[in-house]
Amino acid sequence: MSRRLVLATSNPHKVTELAVIVRAAGLPLTVCSARSLGPAPEVAEDQGSFEAHARLKALTIAEWLRSRGEPGTTLVLADDSGICVEALDGAPGVDSAYFAGPQADDAANNARLVAELNARGLDRSPAYYLCVLALTRVDGAPIAGADEAVRLFTGRWDGTVRTTPRGSGGFGYDPYFWPTGSDRSSAELPPAEKNALSHRGRATAQLLAALPAVLAC
Numbered sequence: 001m002s003r004r005l006v007l008a009t010s011n012p013h014k015v016t017e018l019a020v021i022v023r024a025a026g027l028p029l030t031v032c033s034a035r036s037l038g039p040a041p042e043v044a045e046d047q048g049s050f051e052a053h054a055r056l057k058a059l060t061i062a063e064w065l066r067s068r069g070e071p072g073t074t075l076v077l078a079d080d081s082g083i084c085v086e087a088l089d090g091a092p093g094v095d096s097a098y099f100a101g102p103q104a105d106d107a108a109n110n111a112r113l114v115a116e117l118n119a120r121g122l123d124r125s126p127a128y129y130l131c132v133l134a135l136t137r138v139d140g141a142p143i144a145g146a147d148e149a150v151r152l153f154t155g156r157w158d159g160t161v162r163t164t165p166r167g168s169g170g171f172g173y174d175p176y177f178w179p180t181g182s183d184r185s186s187a188e189l190p191p192a193e194k195n196a197l198s199h200r201g202r203a204t205a206q207l208l209a210a211l212p213a214v215l216a217c
Contacts, residue, residue, distance in 0.1 A: 003215065004070075005029040006037065008061040008078035013171045018077075018204065021195060025208050028215065029075070034061045038068065045080070050094060053080035054134035055150050065138045072139025075214070077207070079133045081200060083173050085161055087125035088116055096172070106172055113176060114163045123164070127177065129157040129199035133207055135214070144213040151210065155202030159186075170194065 005022065007015050010033065019031040034040035041064050043057045057078035065074060082096030092099040092113070100108035117125060133153040135143055143151040158180045165175035167187025174186035179197060186194060195201040 002028045002030050004074045005031050006061065006065065006070075006074060006076050007031065007033050008040075008043070008057040008076060009033060010035055011171075014079065014200075017191075017195065017200065020191075021201075021204055021208070025211075027208070027211055029211075034064070034076075037065070037070075040064060045094065045097075048094065050080040050082065050130055050132040051134075051152060051154075053094060054078045054132040054152065058134040058136045058150055062136050062138050062140065066140075070138050072137060072141070074138045076136050076138060077133060079131055079200070079203070081129065081131035083127055083129050083161070083177065085113070085117075085125050085127040087120055087122055091116075110165070110173060110176055113161065113173065117161070117163050124160050124162045127159060127161040129159075129173075129177070131155045131199040131203045133203045135207065135210075141217070144217050145210050151214075153203045153206040153210070155199040155204070155206070157197065157199035157202065 007018065009015065015031065015033045022029050022031050041060055043060045045053050047053050047056055058076050061078065062076045065076065082093055084090045084093050098104055100112040117123065134150050136150045137143065140149045142148060145151055160178045161176050162178060166185045167175050170187040177186045179186060
């Protein structure tokens with residue numbers, strides 16, 4: 001019997017990416033967003049770390065689903081991810097989605113990234129993407145492989161950001177990010193290759209390895 005895996009995100013790209021990966025792995029899970037199930041609560045991302053944000057989002061959505069009568073075995077997955085640029089002292093970091101302001105879109109965030117590098121006389125800088133996934137159950141029972149209700153999975157992707165974009169794939173900062181050892185930007189990588197290499201792909205690989213034990217409980 002298929003169980004629901006509810007993503008605590010409003011980003012349709014993330015939902016689509018994970019649905020494809022889960023389907024390819026043959027796992028008995030139906031992936032959907034929390035918002036597709038109703039007026040999911042907004043979670044203030046003011047915790048100061050990727051880990052704290054992911055944990056808070058997962059627990060908040062699980063509590064909301066529990067109040068709506070969702071089966072306790074339903075899984076909730078939250079993520080917090082972003083890009084950390086060495087020349088910007090780690091910024092945008094946890095503020096990656098809002099680097100140019102609360103209502104900013106990808107174009108505005110990328111424009112600020114370029115402006116910040118240009119202001120320092122740079123056309124590139126070492127950087128890395130980081131993704132933290134937080135998995136929990138609606139009923140709050142301990143997750144297999146963890147001693148608590150939340151289990152974290154972390155992936156990192158090193159590379160360089162540049163001020164001149166290339167490629168039309170991906171989303172976020174992808175056109176400005178060149179993975180270490182690659183002559184293509186992240187936005188130029190085919191989806192399957194990006195999923196295998198990226199921060200989210202690496203965190204997701206850890207998640208996929210853990211899910212059979214989680215689903216057995």
